[in-house]
Amino acid sequence: MTTPDERSSVPQLSRRAAIYGLSLLTLLNFVNYIDRYILAAVQPRILDEFHLSNTEGGLIFSAFLVVYFLTSPIFGRLGDRLSRTRLMAVGVGAWSLATAASGIARSYVQLLAARATVGVGEAAYGTISPALISDYFPAERRGRAFAVFYVAIPVGSAVGYILGGELEHALHSWRAVFFIVGLPGLALALLTLTAPDPPRGIQDSPVGSSRSAAGSSRPGGADLAAEQQASFREVVRALLRNRAYTWTVLGYAAYTFAIGGLSFWAPRYFEHVRGLPLNEADRLIGTAAVVSGLFGTFAGGYAGDWLQRRVRGGYLWMSGASMLIAVPFAWLALAQTSDRTTYTWALFVAEFFVFLSTGPINVVIVSVVPIAMRATAMAVSIFAIHLFGDAISPTILGIAADLAGWPAAAVIVPVVIGVSGLIWVGTALRERGEVVSSQ
Numbered sequence: 001m002t003t004p005d006e007r008s009s010v011p012q013l014s015r016r017a018a019i020y021g022l023s024l025l026t027l028l029n030f031v032n033y034i035d036r037y038i039l040a041a042v043q044p045r046i047l048d049e050f051h052l053s054n055t056e057g058g059l060i061f062s063a064f065l066v067v068y069f070l071t072s073p074i075f076g077r078l079g080d081r082l083s084r085t086r087l088m089a090v091g092v093g094a095w096s097l098a099t100a101a102s103g104i105a106r107s108y109v110q111l112l113a114a115r116a117t118v119g120v121g122e123a124a125y126g127t128i129s130p131a132l133i134s135d136y137f138p139a140e141r142r143g144r145a146f147a148v149f150y151v152a153i154p155v156g157s158a159v160g161y162i163l164g165g166e167l168e169h170a171l172h173s174w175r176a177v178f179f180i181v182g183l184p185g186l187a188l189a190l191l192t193l194t195a196p197d198p199p200r201g202i203q204d205s206p207v208g209s210s211r212s213a214a215g216s217s218r219p220g221g222a223d224l225a226a227e228q229q230a231s232f233r234e235v236v237r238a239l240l241r242n243r244a245y246t247w248t249v250l251g252y253a254a255y256t257f258a259i260g261g262l263s264f265w266a267p268r269y270f271e272h273v274r275g276l277p278l279n280e281a282d283r284l285i286g287t288a289a290v291v292s293g294l295f296g297t298f299a300g301g302y303a304g305d306w307l308q309r310r311v312r313g314g315y316l317w318m319s320g321a322s323m324l325i326a327v328p329f330a331w332l333a334l335a336q337t338s339d340r341t342t343y344t345w346a347l348f349v350a351e352f353f354v355f356l357s358t359g360p361i362n363v364v365i366v367s368v369v370p371i372a373m374r375a376t377a378m379a380v381s382i383f384a385i386h387l388f389g390d391a392i393s394p395t396i397l398g399i400a401a402d403l404a405g406w407p408a409a410a411v412i413v414p415v416v417i418g419v420s421g422l423i424w425v426g427t428a429l430r431e432r433g434e435v436v437s438s439q
Contacts, residue, residue, distance in 0.1 A: 013198045018136040021196045022145055025129045026152050028092060028192065031185055032122060033156025034163065035099045036064075038181050039115065040264045041164025041282045042174035044271055049174075050108050054268075058398030061264045062391050063112045067119030069386035072127050076379020077232050079128040080200070080372060089192040091124025096185025103178030126382055131375040134366050136196070138203045142367075143308065143315070147301020147359035154293015154355055157263065158286035165267070165282025201371035235376050244368045244431055248316070249381045251423035252361055253388035255323065258416040259354065260390020261397040262334075265406075273406045274338070284344065292348045296355030304360030315364050316428035319357035323421030326353035330414035335407060354417065361424070 039046075039061065047057045078087055098117035105111035129149070137145040160181075167177045239245055270281035300318070307314030329350035333343045369377040393416075400409035 013136060013196060013202060017196045017198075021136050022133060022148060024191065024195045025133065026149050028088070028125060028188060029129065029149060029152035030156040030159075031092075031188060032095070032125065033153055034160040034181055035095060035118065035185065036122070037157045037160030037263065038099070038164045038177055039064075039102070040267060041161045042168050042177055043264070044268050044278055045168060045174045046111070047268075050111075052108065054265075054398035054401045055395060056108065056398075057268075058264070058394035058396070060111060060115055061260075061394040064115040064119040064122075065260070065386045065391035067116040068123050068126070069119075069383040069391060071120050071123040072379045072382040072386075073232070073376070074379075075124045076127040076376045076382075077235075079131060079375035079379070083197060084128045084132055084375075085193055085195045085197045088125045088128055088195070089189045091121045092192050093121070093186055093189035094124070095121025096182050096189065097121075099182030099185070100179050101182075103175040103182070123379075123382070127379040128375055130362060130366055130378045131200075132195070132197070134374055135198045135200060135202050139367065140305070140309075143305035143359055143363050144301045146362050147298050147304075150301075150358045150362065151294055151297040153358065154289045154297060154351075158288075158290030158293065161267070161282040161286035161289065165279040165286070169279040200374075232376070235373055236380060239369065239373070239377055239380055242368060244427065245365065245377065247423060247427040247430070248361065248364050248368070249384050250388075251320070251420045251427065252365070252381065253385040254416050254420035254423060255354075255357070255361075256385040256389030257393040258330075258413045258420065261393030262413045264390075264394040265397055265401075269334075269406050269410060273410075274340070274343070284347075288344075288347050288351050292351035293355045296352040297358050300356035301359035303356070304363065308360075313428040313431050315360035316424050316431070319361045319364075320421045320424030320426075320428060322353045322356035323417055323424065326350045327414050327418045327421070329353070330417055331411070334410040334413055357424075 043057055043060065046052070046060070047054075050056075075087060075091070095118045098114055098121060101117070102111060102114040105114055130146070133145050133149055134142060163181065164177050167180060168174050171177070266285045267278060267281045270276045270284060271278050274281070276284065300322070304315045304318050307318050311317060326349075329346045333346035333350055365377060365381050366374050397409050397412060400412060
């Protein structure tokens with residue numbers, strides 16, 4: 001860890017090293033989401049084999065996410081102190097082995113245990129990688145860098161859906177799918193050790209923490225060593241007092257609730273409500289994710305950087321507006337029409353606007369906190385968005401479907417998407433008001 005006085009003497013990371021590091025982290029994120037959404041692709045067959053209700057099926061995804069967000073603060077704190085690449089390598093190896101182990105589960109409880117272990121591995125990677133990217137690129141280029149990194153979410157999810165559906169259809173075995181996608185991750189664990197791990201804060205001003213993406217300058221970073229020595233409880237208290245951070249994360253939790261619940265249940269919804277064969281439903285969902293997610297995430301990264309240079313709190317404004325625009329299209333795709341052409345294009349449009357906010361909102365999270373707290377801030381963010389988001393939404397949607405049927409349960413998704421947009425727009429307004437009143 002470097003202090004402000006020392007940082008001026010530290011060599012800057014080369015452009016080639018930064019691009020290599022980002023490329024490797026993006027590849028790992030891609031594999032991460034393949035492993036995660038393989039479960040969603042084949043879960044209707046798992047429910048059939050184990051004779052599970054929708055509620056019990058939702059708990060399979062929740063088990064992974066509960067462990068994920070419970071262990072994220074631990075790895076976040078370690079990521080602010082220890083070798084970040086070594087921690088990530090351990091995480092990648094753990095989630096790969098656990099994914100393969102899901103294929104040998106012979107009971108519901110064993111499958112829950114395997115999926116929970118996947119959460120431990122992903123926590124090590126998910127908390128540390130955004131902080132690393134912040135040290136690869138200067139603040140004015142982070143929106144685009146994060147867009148590249150987070151484009152792996154829709155693409156990896158799409159490959160998970162399509163690969164899972166097609167492999168299960170061809171092999172007539174959901175178990176074989178977990179073996180095929182899990183074991184190659186062990187080689188990636190070793191590759192992770194080659195990623196650059198530059199001094200923390202190397203790309204930032206030594207005067208203080210980075211300029212707030214919400215629109216105002218935040219104190220902190222003047223004594224990075226002291227911040228690093230602060231206890232975890234003190235860091236969390238500081239984060240909770242940071243209103244821009246807190247409200248941004250709450251909006252992200254609503255976003256995650258909607259997207260996580262829909263992502264897990266979409267194959268079963270389109271199979272049971274729309275009448276599509278499972279592999280065809282997986283193909284539709286995967287295609288929408290890769291096309292809309294790819295264009296939406298890249299467009300959001302560039303548009304967020306452009307708007308942030310011209311409008312105070314531009315990242316937040318764009319994220320909030322994109323979520324509000326997505327609401328009517330999500331409602332049309334899930335609840336309003338049974339016409340395949342209509343619900344298909346509505347799904348594509350809704351996902352485009354949802355993914356538009358992915359890069360910018362993560363830039364806000366790492367930009368409104370002091371440099372030495374970034375990994376911990378990301379870890380606390382992961383803890384919160386999963387605690388209040390997709391750790392509970394698959395189970396809640398499953399309960400709603402058991403009680404009222406899938407058409408009624410699906411309406412929850414566009415409603416919560418709207419809540420996310422309102423929170424982010426409100427946060428941008430609040431931060432703008434604080435800046436104006438202080439001038």
